[in-house]
Amino acid sequence: MQPLRIFNTLSREKEPFQPLTPPHVGLYVCGPTVYNYVHLGNVRTFMTFDVLFRYLTHLGYKVRYVRNLTDVGHLVGDGDEGEDKIGRMAKLEKLEPMEIVQRYTNDFHTILAQFNFKPPSIEPTATGHLIEQIEAVKKLIDKKLAYESNGSVYFDIERYNAQGGRYGQLSGRILDDLLTETRELDGVGEKRNPLDFALWKRAAPEHLMRWPSPWGEGFPGWHLECTCMSTKYLGQQFDIHGGGMDLKFPHHECEIAQGSGLNDIPPVRYWMHTNMLTVNGQKMSKSLGNSFLPGELFSGNHPVLERAYSPMTARFFMLQSQYRSTLDFSNEALQSAQKGYKRLINGLRLIRQMDYVAVEGMAIDPAQGEEIRNGVQGCYDGMNDDLNTAVTIAHLFTLLKKINSLYTGQLSPAALGEESFRFLKTSFVTIIEDVLGLLEEKQGNAEDLAAGLLDLYRDFKTQKQYQKVDQIRAYFKANGLVIKDMKTGIDWAYEE
């Protein structure tokens, strides 16, 4: 089997994945800023790392997966000036900032559970690591990599690069270009260099979220929390750091600078970035009116959506693309994904119900076993090629053909032989459920089906077919329901 290869943004190459201290793997992913409903682009990122978490675990690694919640310090505009995103929303909604955090954290967890994401091992918050952040700032000041200015503290890019740092290496930007770009920005007044970024910000009087520090009342810079939380729980250098590609610069660039500056070692071995979503070929954006939330996708309640799409349809749809490609949402593509998902899940139901039965005198056909092994191998090759889930799904469909042949009787389990049959069954179920995280979404509403049975019950009653009447009563009873046969009509109720 090919070993797992991961595209490392740092080297711009697919590299074989070798953890620092196997079987342990440390995985850090930048989570949401909990000031608003989670959007689909974020969901795609978290789905990618959910699949990576699942796959590494499936391969036998012991993964510590840390995904943070940003509950302070992320400013409107993603820079060093302006209001806190959460504080701004708190003022708008006349709530305490932590009420905003709670509301959107709850929403985030609810949505991710609908998509069947596994919870991370640790979900730390920025406010839960203020002391760690203050200590980090102190250390960077001691190492002359940061300086205080008017109650705020900034990271000194020039000094960092002079000491061997390579700010810009992750995003491939040239320092001089960056300097030109940023010369016009606000807040330069406090900074020695416009590229310097805030580690700690003095809180303006109207700023709601604030804590005492050696530099006066303030709050941490956005980039610092990830450095403190990732290294606290995964070590000064750890295996994989993931996030959306919009975080590559400046957020992840700053994390490398902070981590290297603090601990004299690059903090991350493999940097992974997920690509963007588009809708009908256009960037998803509020101003274009084509931006819908996961909840709107599930309800179909948005002008660009022709109907509702279930969480597993959406999951299947997203996994049909490799995470580094852009992914285009359209009704056509979603409807085709829905068909594909249901075909796969019908296969899952069938193989679950099948069991191996030997047929005397029937010879094993080695070509059949070979095809199954190739199909399963294809699934793993897809995963190993930088999580190319599109390839994995394609190979699941070749295995599905075998399952359908077994179901219709064209192919006998005995022709596969017990070993190949069991290998097919185990692999198909495991890859769909454990690795890709696709679940069977039950269809069929019990109340509707009960109403159908009750219609037939009424007919049988009229026709005095009492055996059938009793048969239907028994179906209800087995389901905790009782048929109420009254003068005024026939109805059902919960059995008391």
Add this chain to the structure above:
Amino acid sequence: MQPLRIFNTLSREKEPFQPLTPPHVGLYVCGPTVYNYVHLGNVRTFMTFDVLFRYLTHLGYKVRYVRNLTDVGHLVGDGDEGEDKIGRMAKLEKLEPMEIVQRYTNDFHTILAQFNFKPPSIEPTATGHLIEQIEAVKKLIDKKLAYESNGSVYFDIERYNAQGGRYGQLSGRILDDLLTETRELDGVGEKRNPLDFALWKRAAPEHLMRWPSPWGEGFPGWHLECTCMSTKYLGQQFDIHGGGMDLKFPHHECEIAQGSGLNDIPPVRYWMHTNMLTVNGQKMSKSLGNSFLPGELFSGNHPVLERAYSPMTARFFMLQSQYRSTLDFSNEALQSAQKGYKRLINGLRLIRQMDYVAVEGMAIDPAQGEEIRNGVQGCYDGMNDDLNTAVTIAHLFTLLKKINSLYTGQLSPAALGEESFRFLKTSFVTIIEDVLGLLEEKQGNAEDLAAGLLDLYRDFKTQKQYQKVDQIRAYFKANGLVIKDMKTGIDWAYEE
């Protein structure tokens, strides 16, 4: 209507509830220490305050409900010496303490959601408020109410009482008795007085969870977090503080001392404490082998349980007692609660489906309207009498009789008149769902009922009753299912 009256542990009396700044109400409840699965006693406490939160909201108050998660500082034995509960579990399970916190926080949320608890407005953590705790310790030292000793800081009970504090007032303990009781305990060496309690503890070398402080590396005392988080989010004095009665002493006694010491005002107006659970008349305890978890209750997988009981059966069961009574779990009582719950929910389904229809010439019977008003009034009187949900439920059953009479046709909606009919409908639904938080647990498994329909389909097919065959196909199609009519057999699949 009687105003809401609450039994205040502080005065040992039922007092009319008057919030400090209506319509706002501040409610703080001590949450779990997330080092283990939540137990049923905790569930009862959180259910009580879930109902209080719901009822106050129903009455029109704007409630800020804060329930914390203790993720550091709670020591084995609940005192000032020994291992941290979370740190101990982390060592046993060879995990990072925050992995323990995450696992049991997730379990806690899952279990509470099954019981249909509303999430609190804010769910703060002790580690998220370390700076606030350190600042509080500094302030108490400045006010001479605390002293450092060997890297730890203790609250000075004698000094507090000399300045007018009344340590012991909540639990009704006499200071001298307490002194006698505690003289033999460990750790007295560092304390001026054995009753003094830790605000900050020096971390022993093997202690995992530790932060820098003005007194060296350490961690906060268990009692301090609640003082800092309640006053941060609800103000120096707030309306209601709740918890299990086992927290009255010393935890809540210490909170009063800390809050009064810090802000020169008693922190809480109304203290509410919930009573304990017993099983078949005995205290629930691991050593007696009669202690089962919520998950075991739901699965029935425990020696003392004769069968599984659903979350709503358990919720109904708990609400049949007032929160200040002990509550005894037995199979008999749970089975009777299950019947009661199902009777109530059958009534809920019925009244939901009924609508008012005028009948020409039928006179309104004023006695009927009177009975309905009395029944609803009885429900509110129960709630207003210190959340006596047992009384509320009893009155729901008198309303249920009316609903059943309407259903069987003994009573006509027209005899009630439209106003009384709508009042009955709205009140019954609102009190059950919004106030008591009881939901209809759907019974009936769609796959089982589909299998029943498929049996009938096969019969009709054999009998060539093609109209019925089509009828059943239509039921399936309306549910997103398709009948597969193959040579090898008849089956259903998801429609692709």
